[in-house]
Amino acid sequence: MTIPVSGQVRSMTGFGSISFQDDYGCQNWEVRTVNSRYLEVKWRIPGYCRRLEHAWEKVVRSRLARGRVDISLDLRLSRPDVVCPTLDIIQAQGILNQIRELAGKADLPFQPDLNQLVHQTSLWRDPAGDLPKAMVQSLGTGLLMVLDDVQEFRSREGCILRDDILARLERMQRIVTEIQEQVGQRAPRRLEMLRERVNTLLQDIKIGSDGASLVLDEPRLLQEIALIADRQDVSEELTRLSAHLEESVRILTELADSGRRLDFLFQECLREIATCGNKVQDADLSRDVVAFKAELEKCREQVQNLE
Template sequence: MIRSMTGFGRCETEIDGREITVEIKSVNHRYFEFSCRSPRGYSFIDDKLKSFINEKVSRGKIDVFVGIGARDDTPSEVSVNHSLVSGYLNAMKEIADTYGIENDATVVSISRFPDVYTVHKAAEDEEKITADVLSAAQIALDSFIEMREREGEKMKADILSRANTILDIVSQIEQRSPQTVEEYENRLLERIRQTLDGLNVEIDEQRVLTEVAVFADKVAVAEETVRLRSHFEQLNSFLEQDIPVGRKIDFIIQEMNREANTIGSKVQDAELAHKVVDIKGEIEKIREQVQNIE
């Protein structure tokens, strides 16, 4: 199934009294680029999340946000930095004595100074936290992939619609191209007759046929249209595969452009030239869609 590289998924849950939030979003990118914002002290989960997501996502710029709340029953110990408190008190006494002002130090006022207290939390089980985060990430990732697949289906429908439009135009070119040779032959004969009018000279039909054959070879686009149809068959095949095919399709689009340019350089007819422009316009729109396919 075709997937877009644009997606979003989020899970907010509570596991064993701990609130966990995982948010995944992505935009298109040539390769797999991963960025994770996790709470301070929990960076050990970043690589685990990268590997976990990379197993199911091959391309795109992936941004992940992780929120991990503290458990209500997590034991914490608060200690006082007594040497720092003594320093603060001595400094306040010195100010009071030097400037003759009241030393109104209180526990509350001293507590407001930085680094007076140090909070020590009990060591957390990294394996348990990692497992809980990955459990939430699985839900977010499922939602993320589902959105990518929905977008991919819309893109597939648009690409196939444009591909059918191009093939219709190719059929018109194949039908019109032989007519241009016949028209060239008629114009050539008419110019020769006008030139030889009044002169007792016969038209060299063999020379005319040679000129027409040279022109027909010059404007022949059968090989290019056959290859173009072959490219579209490959495109249809890629769109039905269940593996990432964005890069393969991008290459096929380049080949389609090459064939369209060759056809454009060969045609000597204004009507056909306009049709080639239409083909190139549709191919460009397909290319824009393909840039966002995983």
């Protein structure tokens, strides 16, 4: 089997981290990815960056196809003024005026304690919408850098998995070829063995007063053998199996998002080889079927980690 490798297969397991300094402070990004059927993104970022999550998630989805992704940002600011929350002065003044009016009507002294405004979260506006444009761009650059780093990790892991699966696909193709050869060689022998068994049975059965043996009806025997051979024929299954293996190699070497496609094809391979095992009544061929299933099961385990 010729295996030209041109695709970029990636594992869903990966780790990436970057740190760099800009005019606003030091960004420390970290990304961890593990297996998942779909893409799940979890964020651990400062509260003033929450409004950027939606835009950032689009960036992540443009780079990653599957896996659970945990992204954390530790931002050490050198300019605290850029994220300083702002007080809603109009609303705060209105509250003070209402309390002052209430105190006047109740003829009570009123001395406002402005320190209490610090605890009134509703009076403070989240600074995320007011982050400097240059800072937002710098944070976006940091995110792209850490995604590139984790993709390099996932690509290296993917190459290891790809090579292992390709080696197993080659072994499975050799097993299929051996089964095809053995099936072709054993057909004439099965025919001769069946004829001998039928002759032996007929000779043991005596009919009539002279004890004559039954005579073999060759056309009828051939008809029955044809029916048995048809029930045990696995040529179609082996042809489809070979096609599935060839397609698996193409997907693995030419496509980046190969995980789900291979998972489906390997299920089809399992169905075809199971049918072969049920049809073929031969100890040697059964051992080949078991060997094929063992390799296939290892491939199915490995492909669960491919993106």
